Amino acid sequence: TKVQLTAEKANKPFYQKLPSIPRTMSSLGSNENRLNPDDFKVLVLAWKLNASQMCRFTKLEFTQGLKNMKTDSIKGIQQKLSDITSELRRDSEQFKDLYRFTFKFGLDVSTGQRILPADIAIVLWRLVFTSNEPPILERWLAYLEASPHVRGVPKDTWYMFLNFCEFVGEDLSSYDDTEAWPSLFDDFVEYENDQMNQNITKNDIRIQD
Amino acid sequence: MLKDKGQISFEDKWPSMRPIVLKLLKQETVSQAEWQDLFGAVHLVCLWDERGPYKLRDALQQDIVAYIKQAQNRVLAQREEQALLKAYIAEWGKFFTQCNYLPTPFRQLENSINNVSKGSSSNSSSSQKKNNNNNNEDSLVRKLMLDSWNQSIFIDIKQRLQDSAMKLVQAERNGESFDSQLVIGVRESYVNLCSNPVDKLQIYRENFEAAYMQATEEFYKLKANEHLVANGVQSYMSYADQRLKEEEARAHRYLEPGSGSVAALTQCCERVLVSEHLPTILAESAPLIKAGETEKLQLMFRLLDRVADGVAPILRDLEAHIVSAGLADMVASADIITSDSEKYVERLLDLFKRFSSLVKDAFLDDPRFLTARDKAYKFVVNDTTVFKLELPSSALLRGTKGTAPESKCPELLANYCDMLLRKTPLSKRLTSEQIETRLRDVLLVLKYIENKDVFMRYHKAHLTRRLILDSSADSEKEEDMVEWLREVGMPADYVNKLARMFQDIKVSEDLNTQFRTDTTRHDAINIKILNAGAWARGSERVTVSLPLELEDYIPEVEEFYKKKHSGRKLQWYHHMSNGTITFANSVGRFDLDVTTFQMAVLFAWNQRPMEKISYENLRLATELPDPELRRTLWSLVAFPKLKRQLLCYEPLVQNPKDFAENTTFWVNQEFALVKNNKPQRRGKINLIGRLQLSTERSQIEDNHSIVQLRILRTQEAIIKILKMRKRITNTALQSELVEILKNMFLPSKKMIKEQLEWLIEHKYMRRDDDDINTFIYMA
Numbered sequence: 003t004k005v006q007l008t009a010e011k012a013n014k015p016f017y018q019k020l021p022s023i024p025r026t027m028s029s030l031g032s033n034e035n036r037l038n039p040d041d042f043k044v045l046v047l048a049w050k051l052n053a054s055q056m057c058r059f060t061k062l063e064f065t066q067g068l069k070n071m072k073t074d075s076i077k078g079i080q081q082k083l084s085d086i087t088s089e090l091r092r093d094s095e096q097f098k099d100l101y102r103f104t105f106k107f108g109l110d111v112s113t114g115q116r117i118l119p120a121d122i123a124i125v126l127w128r129l130v131f132t133s134n135e136p137p138i139l140e141r142w143l144a145y146l147e148a149s150p151h152v153r154g155v156p157k158d159t160w161y162m163f164l165n166f167c168e169f170v171g172e173d174l175s176s177y178d179d180t181e182a183w184p185s186l187f188d189d190f191v192e193y194e195n196d197q198m199n200q201n202i203t204k205n206d207i208r209i210q211d
Numbered sequence: 212m213l214k215d216k217g218q219i220s221f222e223d224k225w226p227s228m229r230p231i232v233l234k235l236l237k238q239e240t241v242s243q244a245e246w247q248d249l250f251g252a253v254h255l256v257c258l259w260d261e262r263g264p265y266k267l268r269d270a271l272q273q274d275i276v277a278y279i280k281q282a283q284n285r286v287l288a289q290r291e292e293q294a295l296l297k298a299y300i301a302e303w304g305k306f307f308t309q310c311n312y313l314p315t316p317f318r319q320l321e322n323s324i325n326n327v328s329k330g331s332s333s334n335s336s337s338s339q340k341k342n343n344n345n346n347n348e349d350s351l352v353r354k355l356m357l358d359s360w361n362q363s364i365f366i367d368i369k370q371r372l373q374d375s376a377m378k379l380v381q382a383e384r385n386g387e388s389f390d391s392q393l394v395i396g397v398r399e400s401y402v403n404l405c406s407n408p409v410d411k412l413q414i415y416r417e418n419f420e421a422a423y424m425q426a427t428e429e430f431y432k433l434k435a436n437e438h439l440v441a442n443g444v445q446s447y448m449s450y451a452d453q454r455l456k457e458e459e460a461r462a463h464r465y466l467e468p469g470s471g472s473v474a475a476l477t478q479c480c481e482r483v484l485v486s487e488h489l490p491t492i493l494a495e496s497a498p499l500i501k502a503g504e505t506e507k508l509q510l511m512f513r514l515l516d517r518v519a520d521g522v523a524p525i526l527r528d529l530e531a532h533i534v535s536a537g538l539a540d541m542v543a544s545a546d547i548i549t550s551d552s553e554k555y556v557e558r559l560l561d562l563f564k565r566f567s568s569l570v571k572d573a574f575l576d577d578p579r580f581l582t583a584r585d586k587a588y589k590f591v592v593n594d595t596t597v598f599k600l601e602l603p604s605s606a607l608l609r610g611t612k613g614t615a616p617e618s619k620c621p622e623l624l625a626n627y628c629d630m631l632l633r634k635t636p637l638s639k640r641l642t643s644e645q646i647e648t649r650l651r652d653v654l655l656v657l658k659y660i661e662n663k664d665v666f667m668r669y670h671k672a673h674l675t676r677r678l679i680l681d682s683s684a685d686s687e688k689e690e691d692m693v694e695w696l697r698e699v700g701m702p703a704d705y706v707n708k709l710a711r712m713f714q715d716i717k718v719s720e721d722l723n724t725q726f727r728t729d730t731t732r733h734d735a736i737n738i739k740i741l742n743a744g745a746w747a748r749g750s751e752r753v754t755v756s757l758p759l760e761l762e763d764y765i766p767e768v769e770e771f772y773k774k775k776h777s778g779r780k781l782q783w784y785h786h787m788s789n790g791t792i793t794f795a796n797s798v799g800r801f802d803l804d805v806t807t808f809q810m811a812v813l814f815a816w817n818q819r820p821m822e823k824i825s826y827e828n829l830r831l832a833t834e835l836p837d838p839e840l841r842r843t844l845w846s847l848v849a850f851p852k853l854k855r856q857l858l859c860y861e862p863l864v865q866n867p868k869d870f871a872e873n874t875t876f877w878v879n880q881e882f883a884l885v886k887n888n889k890p891q892r893r894g895k896i897n898l899i900g901r902l903q904l905s906t907e908r909s910q911i912e913d914n915h916s917i918v919q920l921r922i923l924r925t926q927e928a929i930i931k932i933l934k935m936r937k938r939i940t941n942t943a944l945q946s947e948l949v950e951i952l953k954n955m956f957l958p959s960k961k962m963i964k965e966q967l968e969w970l971i972e973h974k975y976m977r978r979d980d981d982d983i984n985t986f987i988y989m990a
Contacts (some may be wrong), residue, residue, distance in 0.1 A: 116972065158971045158978065165983055182941035182984045185964035 012195045020176060042132035043083045047051040050086065091134055095169040104130045118153035120146055127163075137172030145190050152186065219259040224252045225270055232271065235313050236278040238305050249316040257320055264320050271317070271352065275359050282306065283364040292375040293393060299372060300396035307403055314352035321351040361404055361414070369418055372397055376419075380465065384430060394465050402467055411779040412470050423465065424479050427458065431483040437478075444495050448510050451484040455517070463877065481517045489521065497528040500569070501536075508573035516577075526579060530587040533566050537712045545597045550669040552626035553637060556666040559620070560652050563588060585659070587671035593618040600854050617662045624660070625669030628653050631684075632692065633677050638684040645683070650692055654699050661957040664917060667705050670696075674709065675746060676902045678716050679739065679787055689713070700954045705822060711745035726771055736790075738768055740781070753786045755807065758814040786839070789899055794857070798883040801891030803857075806899050808835060810841040813857070816878050823875040841867035842903075844876065850898055854885040857898070925958050933976055933988035941984040 051067030071082050080157050108126045110114040118126070124143050131139055142163075146152055163186050170177055174195070179188045231245045256263035282302040289295040300590075314321075376397045380388050400413040431454070439447045458480045459473065466472035485492070492511065499508050515521030540562060541548065549557035567586050574580035595616045630637045631646050631653075638646060657666060677683045690713060697706040719739045724739065757765075770780055788807040793800060805813065815824060816830040823834075830840055845867035849859040860876045885892035928951040932944060939947075945963065952958050967986070970976050979985035 156968060158968060158970045162978075162983060179960065180942075180945075182964075182967070182978070182986070184968055185961055188964065190963065 016135075042129060043087060045104065045107070045129055046083055046086055046090070046100065047079070048107055049100045050082075052103075087133060096136070101130055101164050102161060105157055117156050118160060119154050120152050123155040123160070136167035138167055138170055138174075141194060142190060145193055147191075149193075152189075155186070159186050162187070213218045214589060219255050222266075225267070228252045229270070229274065231273055232313070233278075236274065236309060238309065246316070253320055255452040266322055267317070267359040269323075270353070272355055275356055277307070278361060279360055279363045283367065286364070286368065292378060293389065295371065296375050296379075296393040296397060299368065300393065300400065301664070302364075303360075303396075303400045306356070307400070310353050310356050317352045318350070327360035342547070357404055365404060373418060373422040377422055380423070380461070380687075381430060383425065383461070391464060398465060398467060412467065415467055416470070419476070419718065420466065420470070422473075423740060427476060428479055428483050431480065432487075435484055439491065444491055444990065445507060447488070448492060448507070448514055451488075452510055453512055454950050455480055455484060455514075458465065485514055485521065489518065493521075493524050496525045497532065500528055500532045500573075502527075503569060505569065505572035509575070512574050512577070519687070522579060526583045527572075529570075529574075529580060530583045533584060533587035534590050536975065537562050537566075537588070538594055538596060541591070541594070541597045546780065549597065551625040553630060555620075555623045556627040556653065559656055560594065562591065562712075563655065589659045589661070589965060592620050593661045595619075609643050617665070618660070620656070620671050621660050621662055624653055624656060625673060627751070628675035628692075629671060629677070632689055633673070633682050634684045640843060642686065643688070643916075646688060649706050650688070651694065654695055658699060662699070663920065664955045667701065667955075668913070668917060671705075671709065672904055674712065675904060678712060680789065680899065680902055701899075702954055708745040711742060713738070715741045715745065722772075722775075725775075726768070729771060730767065736764055738828075740772065743782070752782065752784060753808075753836060753839055754834050755811050755839075756832065757807065758810060758817075759783065761807070761810070764910050786903055794882070796878070796879065796880050796882055798890055799894075801882075801884060801893070804895070804897040804899055806843070808839060809847060811835065812840070812843050814903060820878055821880075823877040825872065826870050826874045826876070827872045837905050841870055846898060846900065848876070851899075852894070855879060855882050855890070920957055921958070921962065922966060923954060924955060925962060926970060928952055929963075929966060929970060930975060930988075933986065936988070938979070938985065938987050941986065944986060 047067075050071055061189060068079070071079070071081050073079055090100060103119060104126050108118050108122050124146055127139065166183065166187055174191050177183075177187070177191045179191065228249060231241055233246070233248045234241050253267065256267055275913060282305075286295060286298045286302055289298045302481050327817050344528035368576055376394045379394055382389060383391075398415065398419050401419040402412060404414050417622045433445070435451070442450070455477070462473040462476040466476060492515065496508075496511060499511065512522070512525065515525060540558065544554070548558055566588060570576060570580045570584050584966075595618055620746070628650065631649055632638065633640075641649070657663065660666060674689070676691070683689050690710075693706060693709045693713070696709070697703070706851060716739065719741070722740060723737055765783065772779070772781060785807045789805060790807065790810060791802055791804050792810060792813065794813075795801075811828060811833045812835075815829055816822065826840075826844075829844070832836070835843065844858070844860075848856050848860050850856060857880055858876050860870075860874055862874065864870060884896055885891070886894075925948070929944070929949055931951070932939065932947045936943075945960075948958060948963060967976075971978065974989055976986050976989055979987055
């Protein structure tokens with residue numbers, strides 16, 4: 003996927019200040035360190051710009067977004083992104099906002115999607131947790147990858163996953179499926195417990211041998 | 212008198228008063244004059260001598276104490292316990308009687324002392340009144356007497372008294388008899404002795420009651436263990452039961468009534484005799500239940516119901532027993548019951564009756580045990596070990612594991628119901644009353660079924676067949692059953708549809724009569740106009756090329772009906788139709804009841820009775836879909852009840868799936884009904900068998916539609932609850948949901964969650980931002 007700016011004619015004064023209109027997102031980075039579309043900072047930028055769609059910013063989003071960020075240069079953007087990124091590690095409310103934004107961001111607006119396809123969801127989960135990965139994340143994603151029947155992730159499930167991570171930490175034993183967790187988490191925990199039991203049986207047999 | 216004013220002193224009067232006081236104390240006869248003199252003297256002393264009342268009181272006390280000392284000596288002279296008690300009771304009796312007389316002449320004394328001590332502010336008249344009202348009860352002199360008794364004799368002797376009394380009680384426990392009045396007398400002295408107006412039972416409770424409790428506890432601590440070791444638990448249970456009753460009766464005799472002592476003592480006995488041996492007794496519960504020892508169980512129940520946590524373990528044992536015995540029974544007879552719904556239902560009912568009588572005989576139908584029975588029986592009924600009904604997963608998106616299998620019980624129950632209501636060997640064998648009893652039994656079991664919707668579906672299918680084939684054994688019973696289903700709480704919309712089905716059949720009968728009078732020649736056909744909303748099962752219609760004889764009726768019927776009800780659309784469900792045809796060959800003529808499909812197939816030979824027709828050509832002629840044609844042909848070449856089949860074919864195959872395009876079929880010219888190995892020339896046979904209500908494909912859809920309907924019902928119910936509550940916790944929502952749906956099915960946790968997710972997704976509701984376990988309705 004190519005990150006691309008829909009830059010029509012730059013005729014607004016704000017734009018004219020920019021040395022050149024970046025045609026692609028990669029030009030937003032310095033020569034040595036260009037931004038990749040799956041870079042966390044791109045997600046942060048998209049969030050700050052309140053982008054409606056992945057890999058693409060509209061001019062309005064871009065100009066309005068930069069105004070909100072109070073910056074007007076590529077360097078400024080880079081600086082701001084670094085600041086925000088470190089701030090996100092500290093401020094859980096900010097992160098929650100970014101996290102929730104990520105779901106909307108991942109939907110294909112052109113087809114009116116309401117459920118995030120599993121493959122996209124997996125990529126976005128990795129991305130959004132780049133700098134503060136919850137202990138359960140890898141097992142969760144491994145489960146999703148191993149479960150082709152899980153086609154999509156609804157908004158509620160996406161939102162609740164953040165609560166789920168906070169709640170279970172790395173230990174699933176405290177999980178209670180009689181609470182109103184989305185059913186996908188029930189399935190996941192059941193799957194994990196099954197795996198665990200199998201391991202235990204294997205070990206037991208080995209010990210007996 | 213006046214001139215004596217100021218000169219009458221206590222010292223003057225006391226010498227003449229004292230002999231009378233002593234006489235009174237000793238219960239010797241006092242003359243009228245003496246009695247009155249005493250009153251007068253008290254009056255004068257109180258009136259003239261300022262210090263008189265106090266001196267009088269002190270002198271009185273001295274004499275009372277002296278008297279008590281003498282009494283004490285008389286009591287203590289008794290060495291033997293019973294004699295001691297007797298002496299004490301006698302002395303006390305005398306003294307206590309005097310407590311009611313001696314204070315009377317001294318009432319003036321009390322007024323004087325009270326008035327002085329209360330000071331000028333007190334209102335003497337009210338104080339007077341009070342004293343009069345209270346009589347001797349809390350009079351000063353009385354108190355003086357009782358307190359003196361308490362302080363001198365009682366304190367010294369009470370230990371011996373108690374010990375002696377308790378020894379007597381002990382002796383009684385060991386079977387020796389004695390004068391129970393002795394213990395009662397001691398107790399009464401304790402009760403009456405107390406001058407504390409706030410707690411009149413203080414002395415009794417702190418001494419007598421405490422000693423009684425302690426003695427009882429010590430006695431049974433010892434005896435209970437002895438008995439248990441020597442005779443075992445079961446004997447111990449009756450020992451404890453008997454002893455508890457005895458002690459209660461004894462407590463009523465020896466403890467003060469209305470003091471709460473009896474209850475306290477009973478509790479104490481229960482603790483020592485039952486609570487302390489609870490684990491030992493409870494260990495017997497499961498084996499006794501298993502062995503059906505109702506009398507011993509009743510005893511155990513009676514004993515353990517007295518203490519906390521005594522009954523709960525028995526309940527658990529009972530539940531475990533019903534589940535394991537019930538399941539073992541089902542598994543053991545799996546072969547019979549899986550193939551025979553009558554046997555299955557009978558077995559289930561038999562179990563129910565067995566467990567019910569156990570609960571009745573052993574636990575006297577105690578509600579807690581009835582609940583335990585219901586819970587466990589429900590488990591047995593809904594168990595899936597012996598056989599199960601596989602339903603497709605509710606969320607087809609995530610079909611990894613499918614849903615949990617459900618009990619097949621409702622299906623078999625519906626089958627049994629059908630056997631009772633249809634003309635069958637079973638229903639012919641039974642009287643009307645027997646059938647009713649059995650139908651009631653079905654409803655009883657139905658109560659315990661979790662997936663009642665499955666029963667409803669099967670019951671309705673059976674009813675449909677019975678109504679269409681006119682094969683009900685008793686139409687009155689049919690309609691009764693509908694009402695009974697309503698009574699046991701089946702959903703109203705379901706029951707209403709059943710009622711509507713009967714109505715349609717009745718209306719159709721009238722319609723037929725009119726059709727025949729309107730068009731004269733049609734006495735051969737019978738039309739049923741049925742309401743799609745009440746009858747339809749979502750099954751698709753099947754195309755078939757009808758025999759011309761039949762096809763011709765269709766426009767006529769439609770025209771006739773349109774005249775009566777314009778705007779109503781008629782659709783023909785040929786797979787539900789049937790008729791009787793006459794079959795003739797060289798052997799004879801036979802009346803055959805056949806389905807419309809069978810008719811369509813057989814009519815292919817009408818113009819060419821001797822020909823062999825290939826499968827392919829039959830399909831062309833009948834236009835039946837492949838699976839229907841195969842099934843119909845199979846019913847004509849391999850009808851189980853026939854020795855000579857109607858059609859012949861080659862090459863032979865094992866099942867209808869193996870018919871090939873070029874398999875050929877021809878009419879069996881040797882066909883005949885065979886009776887006693889002899890071919891008959893005439894006869895009637897029903898070839899319809901079990902009327903097909905749906906095609907093969909829609910049978911899978913049937914199970915799907917059960918699930919679909921459940922999803923719908925669950926969503927409806929969630930919305931209904933949310934609309935009412937606006938905001939509800941997950942736990943409350945779950946329990947309300949189960950309450951609403953329990954007469955149809957038990958919604959699984961997974962299904963509820965999936966429907967909640969769907970409703971959140973579609974913005975009917977949302978989660979509370981601060982509490983993931985709370986849901987909020989969104990209008």
